[in-house]
Amino acid sequence: MQKSIIFLVLPLCLSSSYSAACEGVESDSQCAAYCYGVLNPCIASMGNLQRRVEACEAAVAIARIALNDRRLDNFGTSTNLQLENQNTSQQLLTHGTAMGRKLEENEIFQQLGSKYYYIEKEEKLNWHDALDKCHKMGGHLASLQSQEELDRFNNQLNGLNRYWIDVTNQFNESEFVSVTKGSKANFLSWADGEPTKDGECVDIRTFNGKTTMNDNSCFANLYFICEKSIEI
Numbered sequence: 001m002q003k004s005i006i007f008l009v010l011p012l013c014l015s016s017s018y019s020a021a022c023e024g025v026e027s028d029s030q031c032a033a034y035c036y037g038v039l040n041p042c043i044a045s046m047g048n049l050q051r052r053v054e055a056c057e058a059a060v061a062i063a064r065i066a067l068n069d070r071r072l073d074n075f076g077t078s079t080n081l082q083l084e085n086q087n088t089s090q091q092l093l094t095h096g097t098a099m100g101r102k103l104e105e106n107e108i109f110q111q112l113g114s115k116y117y118y119i120e121k122e123e124k125l126n127w128h129d130a131l132d133k134c135h136k137m138g139g140h141l142a143s144l145q146s147q148e149e150l151d152r153f154n155n156q157l158n159g160l161n162r163y164w165i166d167v168t169n170q171f172n173e174s175e176f177v178s179v180t181k182g183s184k185a186n187f188l189s190w191a192d193g194e195p196t197k198d199g200e201c202v203d204i205r206t207f208n209g210k211t212t213m214n215d216n217s218c219f220a221n222l223y224f225i226c227e228k229s230i231e232i
């Protein structure tokens with residue numbers, strides 16, 4: 001699977017003329033648990049938004065592959081499945097943006113503070129599918145950078161429900177990363193007693209007028225929050 005990731009990331013980097021930044025991808029045997037280790041050097045050297053968008057798309061595709069890998073680990077390896085997944089990820093890279101732009105024009109994202117979010121309140125998805133869905137909508141799972149940003153959801157969420165955000169520690173148990181940013185999460189605000197290590201993906205919930213984070217099984221079906229801005 002390592003090969004297909006290189007295959008996906010390298011052309012992206014090369015096409016952005018950042019091949020130098022991406023040298024060493026092959027030798028990075030951990031592949032930074034697929035995502036941020038490979039992508040971070042690319043993102044760091046990207047000046048303009050278009051390149052960041054591309055990087056974000058790559059991050060989504062990689063996260064997707066990583067998750068599928070995990071499933072394969074769990075359920076046994078199948079060549080067909082691997083091919084299928086590879087195919088989907090490539091399609092995602094090719095067609096994701098166009099579809100996203102279209103939906104974006106429908107103004108389904110609402111402004112909260114300086115950022116634009118879409119709060120899904122009808123369809124519950126696992127973390128991986130939520131990641132994918134946000135991408136198809138032209139955004140990414142919400143990447144919350146401060147308590148102020150988190151507090152903007154205090155009156156927006158149904159307190160009985162949890163909502164996926166872009167944080168996960170599935171690539172490295174001891175480090176929560178923002179898959180949007182492709183590196184360690186800047187900001188974590190856990191609910192009392194959390195994280196309990198009962199899962200590797202992070203959701204938020206409003207309880208007693210306060211919105212906080214919680215770790216949860218990536219396979220749980222929850223609502224989710226997409227964000228339109230790509231401030232990484």
Ligand SMILES: *[C@@H]1O[C@H](CO)[C@@H](O)[C@H](O)[C@H]1NC(C)=O
Nearest residue numbers: 080082083084085087088091
């Ligand atoms: C890959 O996608 C194409 C286009 O949707 C499809 O025709 C083909 O069967 C897919 N291949 C695999 C291995 O899933």
Ligand SMILES: *[C@@H]1O[C@H](CO)[C@@H](O)[C@H](O)[C@H]1NC(C)=O
Nearest residue numbers: 030032033172173174175184
């Ligand atoms: C996992 O994260 C920890 C804490 O940031 C770090 O020390 C460690 O090197 C990481 N492991 C891998 C394999 O990247």
